[in-house]
Amino acid sequence: MSYSSDSSSYSDDDDDELADMMMIDFLIKNNRNFIDRTPCRTSMLSGKEYIREIMCGNLIQCYEAIRMKPHAFLNLCDKLKMMNLLEDRRDYVLRDLKAFSLTVVKTTNRGEVQPEIRADSRWYPFFKNCIGAIDGTHVAAWAPLSKQKSFRGRKAVLVTQNVMAICSHDMMFTFVYAGWEGTTNNSHWVSKSKGFFAPYRGERYHRSDWQSGSGVRGKKELFNFVHSSVRNVIERAFGVLKKRFHILKYIPNYPLRRQMLIPHACCALHNYIRMEYRADTLFNTYGGENFQELTEGFNVVQEGFPLDMTDQNEMLQVRD
Structure with missing residues (x-):
């Protein structure tokens, strides 16, 4: 009788151990399937020694770490040193890149007509005076709980800051303004810009609007159809920017004044x-006009300007 009781007790303990082992096995498999355990940085070095290790290591790892080819990075360091902008203190890095941005984010002389426009019979001579494309986009932001409401974009589920940018048709940014709260209406500045060529409202505009196979109807749709193809260079430029600099998707807990500098630096x-x-x-991938993979994928959306053209009679006449 006592032997039977001991045997039963032993069986219960064995079942408990088996259940524990099954649970551990399940957790291990779940951990492998759903948690990315790829180390972001395996080196114990820092500062100049860490950079030197990257530059002398695998070329793919080098490109992924510094987002550019080694020769471009070395040239950048030399340029910053010549401008006396390279400081040892980490706090100065974004400030220095903002100063550097003033030397490279600017309008440049590309001739009387943008070469890309002159080379396309759909655009030339109709858009011969076009010097660039303008649009807004949302990038990720961090804000204290008391301010998150104003930094939440109208279409986004994340806390965002609003960035307005202009680029030429070779995908170079010529103007950047960052730091607006995600809910800010970004038309107040642009609507005062004389010479802005906006599409017709209330008419089909985006390429996807014609995917059903229906043709262009009327002069307004025709204008919008061509205008969309001229303007999508800014969307592709944003695509390159966000694909390269992941910090625009996941902003760390920086002070707001520092977060405003990050889009400028990028x-x-x-x-x-x-x-x-x-x-x-990346420029080769996004370089073609027909490139379609412009979705954000992380719920931080691009958002066009709701422009007011009522005071731009001259441009309205030119458009007509």
Whole structure:
């Protein structure tokens, strides 16, 4: 009788151990399937020693770490040193890149007509005076709970800051304004800009609007159809920017004044890479007008300007 009781007790303990082992096995498999355990940085070095290790290591790892080819990075360091902008203190890095951005994010003389427009019979001579494309986009932001409501974009689920930018048709940013709360109406500045060529409201505009196979109807739709193809260079430039600089998707807990500098710094590096290495992979990928993969994928959306054209009679006449 006592033996039977001991045997039963032993069986219960065995079942408990088996259940524990099954649970551990399940947790291990779940951990492997759903948690990315790829180390972001395996080196114990820091500062100049860490950079030197990257530059002398695998070329793919180097490109992923500094977002540019080694020669472009070295040239950038030399340029910053010549401008006396390279400081040892980490606090100065964003400030220095903002100063550097003033030297590369600017309008440049590309001739009387943008080469890309002159080369396309759909655009030339109709858009021969167009010097660039303008649009707004949302990038991720961090804000204290008391301010998050004003930094939440109208279409986004994340806390965002609003960025307005202009780029030329070679995907170089010529103007950047960042730091607006996500809910800010960004038309107040642009509506005062004489010479802004806006599409017709209430008419089909985006390329996807014609995917059903229906043709263009009327002069207003025709204008919008061509205007969309001229303007989408700014969308592709934003695509390159956000694909390269993941910090625009996930902003750390920085003070708001520092967060405003990050888009400026990224746009400056974007332009610098474009100048230093025209064959850059991302620029080649997004370079074609028909490139369609412009979705954000992290719920931080691009958002066009709701422009007021009532005071721009001259441009309205030109458009008609």
